[in-house]
Amino acid sequence: MSISSSSVEQFFDRYAAALLARDARSVAAMYAVPGLIVFPGQSVAVSDPRQTEKFFAGSWDQYEAVDTVDKTVSTIAATASTAWVDVTWSYAGRAQERFCYQLVDGPAGLQIAVLTLLG
Numbered sequence: 001m002s003i004s005s006s007s008v009e010q011f012f013d014r015y016a017a018a019l020l021a022r023d024a025r026s027v028a029a030m031y032a033v034p035g036l037i038v039f040p041g042q043s044v045a046v047s048d049p050r051q052t053e054k055f056f057a058g059s060w061d062q063y064e065a066v067d068t069v070d071k072t073v074s075t076i077a078a079t080a081s082t083a084w085v086d087v088t089w090s091y092a093g094r095a096q097e098r099f100c101y102q103l104v105d106g107p108a109g110l111q112i113a114v115l116t117l118l119g
Helices: 005-020 024-029 049-057
Strands: 031-039 042-046 070-078 082-091 094-106 109-117
Touching: 005 024, 005 070, 005 082, 005 109, 024 031, 024 049, 031 049, 042 049
Parallel strands: 031 109
Antiparallel strands: 031 042, 070 082, 082 094, 094 109
């Protein structure tokens, strides 16, 4: 049995709520450690949840006017313990960010193990 699309949707509902609340601690708890963040020309190995918390706490300014978000969630593949999910985040009336998330079934439920910028 693989990770269900409903559990993936519920995860991203919680993730979006934590982002909109600017709750860096809750967002960081949704990332697995160790983890990997992949951006063009840069990969960041995450070895401590405080890295993720600090990153998000320092990034809220760029989303200052964002108070609602829409998301398009598409599971690319899933197994019993991991899922690869393509998510497009839209705010201010248009698609703004697109990522591929590798989710793993961690001790506290789904967590992001690898985050890759798609566009």
